[in-house]
Amino acid sequence: MTGAPLIELEHVSKVFGTGTGAVTAIDDLSLGIEAGQIFGVIGYSGAGKSTLVRLINALEPVTSGRVLVDGVDLSTLGERELRTVRAGIGMIFQQFNLLRSRTVFGNVAYPLKIAGWAKEERRRRVAELLNFVGIAEKAWSYPDQLSGGQKQRVGIARALATNPKILLADESTSALDPDTTAEVLRLLKRVNSELGVTIVVITHEMDVVREIADRVAVLDSGRLVEEGTVYDVFSAPKSETAQRFVNTVLRETPEGADLRRIRSRHGGRLIAARVHDAGRLGAVLSDAVGRHGVRFEIVYGGITTLSGRSFGGLTLELIGETSDVDALVAELRTTTEIEEIAA
Numbered sequence: 379m380t381g382a383p384l385i386e387l388e389h390v391s392k393v394f395g396t397g398t399g400a401v402t403a404i405d406d407l408s409l410g411i412e413a414g415q416i417f418g419v420i421g422y423s424g425a426g427k428s429t430l431v432r433l434i435n436a437l438e439p440v441t442s443g444r445v446l447v448d449g450v451d452l453s454t455l456g457e458r459e460l461r462t463v464r465a466g467i468g469m470i471f472q473q474f475n476l477l478r479s480r481t482v483f484g485n486v487a488y489p490l491k492i493a494g495w496a497k498e499e500r501r502r503r504v505a506e507l508l509n510f511v512g513i514a515e516k517a518w519s520y521p522d523q524l525s526g527g528q529k530q531r532v533g534i535a536r537a538l539a540t541n542p543k544i545l546l547a548d549e550s551t552s553a554l555d556p557d558t559t560a561e562v563l564r565l566l567k568r569v570n571s572e573l574g575v576t577i578v579v580i581t582h583e584m585d586v587v588r589e590i591a592d593r594v595a596v597l598d599s600g601r602l603v604e605e606g607t608v609y610d611v612f613s614a615p616k617s618e619t620a621q622r623f624v625n626t627v628l629r630e631t632p633e634g635a636d637l638r639r640i641r642s643r644h645g646g647r648l649i650a651a652r653v654h655d656a657g658r659l660g661a662v663l664s665d666a667v668g669r670h671g672v673r674f675e676i677v678y679g680g681i682t683t684l685s686g687r688s689f690g691g692l693t694l695e696l697i698g699e700t701s702d703v704d705a706l707v708a709e710l711r712t713t714t715e716i717e718e719i720a721a
């Protein structure tokens with residue numbers, strides 16, 4: 379166990395407005411983010427993600443509770459000290475927020491200028507950053523001449539300019555196409571592994587969390603509904619919200635029209651098997667099927683990977699003598715989570 383988390387929220391609430399117009403954006407939320415992690419925060423629109431970001435980088439005060447960054451309670455700090463905390467936290471945004479009137483070089487140099495770096499040091503640092511994010515050849519281009527992915531690379535270089543320990547990425551790939559998203563996520567992984575920056579990734583996309591995060595917190599109406607390793611949360615989601623996110627990448631068991639369509643074509647016994655290790659389920663199935671003389675057909679579902687491990691669900695039609703099918707299901711149950719799909 380490492381020491382205290384780098385970012386810690388203790389029973390944090392944030393209420394905007396008063397009386398009947400009051401909105402609770404964050405509701406009694408406690409969370410710890412360890413140094414060196416890539417931590418995902420996922421939630422639907424209005425869940426409180428952006429508010430959480432603004433509390434962590436001290437742009438908004440909490441209504442109650444405490445936010446600690448590197449062990450320091452932000453509410454105890456004056457404006458001058460808060461500026462120092464903010465300087466240690468880089469931010470990247472969905473709309474990149476680049477200065478259109480400045481070149482790529484000028485955008486990345488900007489925070490260094492504000493921080494009082496000398497001209498020659500600035501030049502050297504910007505060159506180093508542009509090399510790191512792979513956009514050195516665009517140093518003298520203007521933002522409008524860049525693609526979305528290139529703009530976000532500039533945003534990342536700018537956010538890292540003053541060597542922050544923490545990078546907050548607020549929907550940083552939501553404006554990008556899937557290929558460009560993958561590129562930017564790869565870059566963020568390098569920022570984490572090569573520079574040791576702790577990254578908080580705020581998103582409404584399960585794919586982003588799945589691709590990059592070590593741990594994930596699921597927010598719903600300002601409350602933390604689930605938190606854990608990405609594999610644990612998404613391979614066995616407990617909350618309805620987490621389950622809905624899983625369903626965006628994978629449908630495990632058929633419902634509604636899908637179920638009716640399957641039923642109309644498959645008269646045999648239907649079971650859904652939860653997959654945690656595809657290789658093993660395959661081996662168990664083929665072995666058991668051979669011994670019990672039961673045929674099977676995969677009629678629904680899918681398997682994907684999370685943190686390098688497989689997970690998902692398959693709906694199988696089992697065809698054979700009732701007693702043989704019963705014996706096969708009983709045997710499968712000893713190693714696999716099985717759900718009967720009602721006729």
Ligand SMILES: Nc1ncnc2c1ncn2[C@@H]1O[C@H](COP(=O)(O)OP(=O)(O)OP(=O)(O)O)[C@@H](O)[C@H]1O
Pocket residue numbers: 394395401402403421422423424425426427428429430582
């Ligand atoms: N400055 C504000 N004044 C009043 N209400 C606010 C303010 N900021 C946020 N809220 C409200 O707090 C709730 C959470 O908003 P927030 O923007 O944090 O959610 P979000 O998860 O980031 O959503 P989105 O992805 O749509 O930005 C919403 O109901 C929002 O209307």
